Amino acid sequence: MILNPTQNEFIGGFRILQAELNISYDFSIINLINKKRSGIEIEFSKIFSDAYLEINEIIQNYEKFIQNQKLVIKDYLKNYDKI
Numbered sequence: 001m002i003l004n005p006t007q008n009e010f011i012g013g014f015r016i017l018q019a020e021l022n023i024s025y026d027f028s029i030i031n032l033i034n035k036k037r038s039g040i041e042i043e044f045s046k047i048f049s050d051a052y053l054e055i056n057e058i059i060q061n062y063e064k065f066i067q068n069q070k071l072v073i074k075d076y077l078k079n080y081d082k083i
Contacts, residue, residue: 033040
């Protein structure tokens with residue numbers, strides 16, 4: 001049996017290398033991310049979809065505000081022309 005230090009970052013686990021077979025219990029950061037990839041992608045999509053809805057709401061409110069201000073200005077100008 002050969003015990004060699006690994007070049008990868010580990011947060012836990014071990015590897016045993018034998019001539020015929022590799023046995024590993026790999027808790028490297030990359031391996032953990034790969035195992036949890038679908039869950040991570042789901043959480044990111046939830047965050048971005050919520051943010052997208054909030055941004056659209058803000059845009060709609062701003063457009064309503066602009067329309068209301070245009071109407072106020074038009075009414076003011078109509079009243080001004082009557083003077």
